[in-house]
Amino acid sequence: MNSIETETYKVHFNSKGYEELNRYINKHNFSKIFILVDTNTHEHCLTAFMSQLKANIAMEIIEIDAGEQHKTIETCVGVWNALSDLNADRKSILLNLGGGVVTDLGGFVASTFKRGIKYINIPTSLLAMVDASVGGKTGVDLGTVKNQIGIINSGDIVLIDTSFLDTLPQNQLKSGLAEMLKHGLIKDKAYFETLTDLSKLTLNDLDDLIYESVIIKKNIVTEDPNELGIRKHLNFGHTLGHAIESYFLESEHKEELLHGEAVAVGMVLECYLSAELLNFSKDDLESITKAINMIYKPVIFEDKDYAPIIEFLKFDKKNEHGNINFVLLEAIGQPKIDCLAPNELILEAFQFYNNSINN
Ligand code: GLY
Secondary structure (H helix, E strand, C coil): CCCEECCCCEEEEHHHHHHHHHHHHHHHCCCCEEEEEEHHHHHHCHHHHHHHCCCCCCEEEEEECCCHHHCCHHHHHHHHHHHHHCCCCCCCEEEEEECHHHHHHHHHHHHHHHHCCEEEEEECCHHHHHHHCCCCEEEEEECCEEEEEEEECCCCEEEECHHHHHHCCHHHHHHHHHHHHHHHHHHCHHHHHHHHCHHHCCHHHHHHHHHHHHHHHHHHHHHCCCCCCHHHHHHCCHHHHHHHHHHHHHCCCCCCCCHHHHHHHHHHHHHHHHHHHHCCCHHHHHHHHHHHHHHCCCCCCCHHHHHHHHHHHHHCCCCECCECCEEEEEECCEEEEEECCCHHHHHHHHHHHHHHHHC
16 A cells, blocks of 8 residues: 655555654664553554564563553653653654554653654554544543643654454444544545445455545645644544543443444434534435444433533533534535534434434
């Protein structure tokens, strides 16, 4: 697969990606290589990755606990301390080998350690390949509120090795698929339809579909790197998705909900709001809802859940002057930013979702 290049970073794929990575590392005369893993990628990905790395430079592994609950400033402190104890200097490089938590947190740690060292993302989950690792968003959660702390700073390279997906559980694959579905909904109806016709897809198609998603994301991020305008389109499904995810993360009585599982519900809810507020086609609302419900397990909401979920909306990063700004759709491929939705309509959207999973 050809590399995808922007002025600030390059995304390389598979075997050619390792050649480029090795060339980059050997060109830059780094003092030390630090590889950030979590407990899962340490076990499943590190050996394969190390076997491809051809660099005659001292290396150290730093491991963090796996899981969104560890995407915290406390974990960053642990990694900063490890870098410091292991004598990292400003010519050191951090390689983030993992899913979205590792790439977001590692990018943030690198961007702030000694006011910034270089870093490279090697995403190992589908979600990180098509979304988290591209576009330079780095950061951590504040309590259970998602991605409240962070900065935008791209590493020079992203290396996508799709063979890591072979070890990924189904639910994690589906979590990443939600971001790809989002790319279709905000940009390309045909792409959305290809993705939802899973019966026709094989694992061999996945590389091409990932490539297409990275291109969609890259084009948006290149036009608006600092999210002043069209980058907000990438937040479709995420205003309610993040609030649901945060609420489930903090509620002991709720089962774990992956990011993409929450975003999938968020997309149904926000399509409903789009139909009510922007005349989004009711037929498309029905077919998108059906497609999403075919892929994802139903999420059960109780009456007592809605008020705290709506409360979480106030932390959304797109909010301005006290308004909760949604990205909604006028049509598939035509997002509209800065839309306001009254709470009663949000509650109606939940009722729509609840009815859809019961039918
Ligand atoms: N994940 C959304 C963005 O990178 O803007």
